[in-house]
Amino acid sequence: MEEKRRPVVAGRTLQRQINAKSALNRMRHDAVTISDIISELHLSRPAAGDIVAELVEDGWAVESTPDSPSLMGRPAKTYQFNTNQGFIMGVDVGAHTLRIQICNLNGQPLAEHEASLAPTQSRDERLETTFREIDTLLQGMDIPPAAIWSIGVASPGVLREGTVTFYGGPDMPGWVGTDLAAAFEQKYDTAVQVEGDSALGALGEVWQSNSPVDEDLVFILAGYRVGLGIVMDGRLVRGYRGAAGLIGEMPELGWSRLDSYPDIKTMLDTEGDIQEQTDLDKYCSDLALGIRAIALTLDPRIIVIGGGIGQGGPAIIRRLTENLAGKLVSDPILRTSELGDRGVLHGAVKLALIDIDQTVFDVDIPASKAR
Amino acid sequence: MEEKRRPVVAGRTLQRQINAKSALNRMRHDAVTISDIISELHLSRPAAGDIVAELVEDGWAVESTPDSPSLMGRPAKTYQFNTNQGFIMGVDVGAHTLRIQICNLNGQPLAEHEASLAPTQSRDERLETTFREIDTLLQGMDIPPAAIWSIGVASPGVLREGTVTFYGGPDMPGWVGTDLAAAFEQKYDTAVQVEGDSALGALGEVWQSNSPVDEDLVFILAGYRVGLGIVMDGRLVRGYRGAAGLIGEMPELGWSRLDSYPDIKTMLDTEGDIQEQTDLDKYCSDLALGIRAIALTLDPRIIVIGGGIGQGGPAIIRRLTENLAGKLVSDPILRTSELGDRGVLHGAVKLALIDIDQTVFDVDIPASKAR
Numbered sequence: 149m150e151e152k153r154r155p156v157v158a159g160r161t162l163q164r165q166i167n168a169k170s171a172l173n174r175m176r177h178d179a180v181t182i183s184d185i186i187s188e189l190h191l192s193r194p195a196a197g198d199i200v201a202e203l204v205e206d207g208w209a210v211e212s213t214p215d216s217p218s219l220m221g222r223p224a225k226t227y228q229f230n231t232n233q234g235f236i237m238g239v240d241v242g243a244h245t246l247r248i249q250i251c252n253l254n255g256q257p258l259a260e261h262e263a264s265l266a267p268t269q270s271r272d273e274r275l276e277t278t279f280r281e282i283d284t285l286l287q288g289m290d291i292p293p294a295a296i297w298s299i300g301v302a303s304p305g306v307l308r309e310g311t312v313t314f315y316g317g318p319d320m321p322g323w324v325g326t327d328l329a330a331a332f333e334q335k336y337d338t339a340v341q342v343e344g345d346s347a348l349g350a351l352g353e354v355w356q357s358n359s360p361v362d363e364d365l366v367f368i369l370a371g372y373r374v375g376l377g378i379v380m381d382g383r384l385v386r387g388y389r390g391a392a393g394l395i396g397e398m399p400e401l402g403w404s405r406l407d408s409y410p411d412i413k414t415m416l417d418t419e420g421d422i423q424e425q426t427d428l429d430k431y432c433s434d435l436a437l438g439i440r441a442i443a444l445t446l447d448p449r450i451i452v453i454g455g456g457i458g459q460g461g462p463a464i465i466r467r468l469t470e471n472l473a474g475k476l477v478s479d480p481i482l483r484t485s486e487l488g489d490r491g492v493l494h495g496a497v498k499l500a501l502i503d504i505d506q507t508v509f510d511v512d513i514p515a516s517k518a519r
Numbered sequence: 520m521e522e523k524r525r526p527v528v529a530g531r532t533l534q535r536q537i538n539a540k541s542a543l544n545r546m547r548h549d550a551v552t553i554s555d556i557i558s559e560l561h562l563s564r565p566a567a568g569d570i571v572a573e574l575v576e577d578g579w580a581v582e583s584t585p586d587s588p589s590l591m592g593r594p595a596k597t598y599q600f601n602t603n604q605g606f607i608m609g610v611d612v613g614a615h616t617l618r619i620q621i622c623n624l625n626g627q628p629l630a631e632h633e634a635s636l637a638p639t640q641s642r643d644e645r646l647e648t649t650f651r652e653i654d655t656l657l658q659g660m661d662i663p664p665a666a667i668w669s670i671g672v673a674s675p676g677v678l679r680e681g682t683v684t685f686y687g688g689p690d691m692p693g694w695v696g697t698d699l700a701a702a703f704e705q706k707y708d709t710a711v712q713v714e715g716d717s718a719l720g721a722l723g724e725v726w727q728s729n730s731p732v733d734e735d736l737v738f739i740l741a742g743y744r745v746g747l748g749i750v751m752d753g754r755l756v757r758g759y760r761g762a763a764g765l766i767g768e769m770p771e772l773g774w775s776r777l778d779s780y781p782d783i784k785t786m787l788d789t790e791g792d793i794q795e796q797t798d799l800d801k802y803c804s805d806l807a808l809g810i811r812a813i814a815l816t817l818d819p820r821i822i823v824i825g826g827g828i829g830q831g832g833p834a835i836i837r838r839l840t841e842n843l844a845g846k847l848v849s850d851p852i853l854r855t856s857e858l859g860d861r862g863v864l865h866g867a868v869k870l871a872l873i874d875i876d877q878t879v880f881d882v883d884i885p886a887s888k889a890r
């Protein structure tokens with residue numbers, strides 16, 4: 149089934165298959181001419197022509213219009229990766245909110261949808277709502293579920309091999325033990341990657357901010373609950389059992405108190421009000437305690453505050469900076485996310501995109517698959 | 520100068536140089552025959568013979584005695600890497616103790632020396648004592664300083680580009696600002712690598728316990744002060760400014776109280792005594808607070824307690840386990856180091872060994888050095 153969903157790039161021999169994948173990679177983000185393929189891949193004109201013709205015939209490539217017409221004679225035909233041959237999807241299943249994004253195979257968003265979830269909803273209800281909202285979105289876009297090549301799913305808690313193994317909050321009854329990967333695979337019969345929401349927030353942040361790959365970044369997902377995602381040297385730190393980033397479970401560090409404050413929107417909207425300002429001050433003081441522990445342990449270059457509280461922007465950064473002054477050894481950049489409370493969703497899309505990169509575009513075809 | 524100290528493996532062409540390095544790598548830990556070289560490197564008999572002859576002539580290889588005599592006829596000559604052509608050195612400069620180890624080029628210890636340092640000693644006195652002790656040790660072994668190919672140096676505090684940029688303790692006056700790499704390079708005119716003591720403790724632990732390279736391990740150096748070294752996915756986590764592992768600087772987590780307890784030896788020696796036992800209990804309770812923050816943040820597979828307190832063995836592990844019970848989400852292995860208070864020194868040696876591995880044994884000769 150997966151073969152059908154994500155067809156292998158054509159080619160009778162391994163060398164030809166590698167050439168076809170290289171050509172496809174080359175045309176992924178730019179339009180190229182046959183001459184570009186000839187010179188860059190060191191192929192003969194007939195070989196390059198054959199490969200491009202096959203890619204077009206199999207739906208991998210489409211002829212595109214050249215940006216600027218040639219000055220002399222007939223413009224050379226250009227070809228581009230057919231980004232709509234398949235689709236990828238990111239899904240963020242939270243306690244309160246469900247977010248879905250459908251993208252083309254280059255990760256460019258085509259549609260996004262948000263729906264409310266009740267924190268008390270059971271596991272089955274939550275999955276049912278999730279699938280129903282996804283199906284409605286796909287139907288509206290006229291995309292058959294079979295055209296989804298990869299799905300990235302974000303969930304609160306600790307995820308291990310696609311299953312929720314821990315969730316520290318009072319909500320989401322029955323969520324621990326859910327094999328999210330299996331549920332999505334069964335429903336959509338495609339590749340599914342599942343990861344914790346804070347980790348995906350970090351991944352989304354690195355992706356969307358175009359950070360260099362060797363970036364050290366921690367992402368603090370501060371909404372109803374607080375989580376931590378860590379990227380060191382450009383790699384997601386998941387921990388040995390997928391349980392990295394759970395510093396919020398330590399009462400001494402203040403994060404466990406954060407869900408006792410008024411809701412974030414109220415705190416931000418009424419920032420001028422004396423009483424509410426005090427709440428925001430206290431919230432930031434508690435948040436800063438955990439940030440200090442993280443900054444002293446990991447010395448990240450950048451600390452990004454995302455989730456609901458991240459939308460407080462300067463009001464939050466000012467308070468955190470005051471709380472951290474003189475208490476850190478290193479001097480990390482502290483900023484709020486520009487992705488609002490959609491950072492995790494971006495990370496979920498990126499997870500699916502990485503899967504596509506690895507399975508469809510990787511030119512290193514293992515010997516065992518070469519036959 | 521470095522060319523003279525660490526001669527490039529001979530060879531008239533790049534291919535020949537690569538073959539010579541490959542042969543040297545092959546004989547690094549085992550004795551090999553010319554026939555082994557022929558079959559493993561796919562070389563002709565004359566080519567293999569020439570390469571081995573050259574390696575012997577230049578001092579890189581020595582003829583060795585075969586382990587078991589051949590059953591038929593004359594035994595084939597075997598060759599081995601000349602591990603004593605040069606030497607490496609690890610140095611651990613602490614507030615209270617100086618440790619030095621001299622090893623052969625395979626990292627096998629040839630001599631070790633320990634000396635007391637006064638915590639109040641000035642920077643210049645400390646360096647002077649260090650160099651004097653090293654020189655005495657080398658003289659006693661009849662090793663000229665010029666035969667030292669690489670030095671790994673451990674220091675408390677935060678190290679950046681070989682310089683101490685932060686030290687949180689009250690001791691070691693003038694140590695911050697010391698360019699340790701430059702001081703050692705100037706004195707011994709050889710390659711010097713410098714790193715923080717806790718990070719090197721972690722590195723030494725991974726090395727000596729033969730952990731797999733993808734190990735997640737944190738090393739807690741608990742002596743007069745407490746530090747943290749992190750290895751994730753087999754890589755040392757240094758932080759963006761080299762300041763990872765400083766969670767001990769956070770008063771809320773108890774580690775800053777640890778230097779107010781009776782000295783560790785007293786606490787361990789008098790474990791049975793009611794009053795002293797209470798001190799050890801309190802010490803472990805404070806230590807556990809920081810361990811919880813680390814375990815929740817990073818979810819390491821293994822947590823190793825090293826330094827002075829690590830010598831408490833089961834007495835320490837039992838107390839820490841009691842303090843951690845029910846307070847972690849994941850279930851890390853908690854153990855004391857078998858390296859005693861010499862774990863950091865092992866890490867310093869390993870740092871020098873990695874340097875030798877990369878510069879002498881790496882067969883990937885960059886194109887720019889090929890001529």
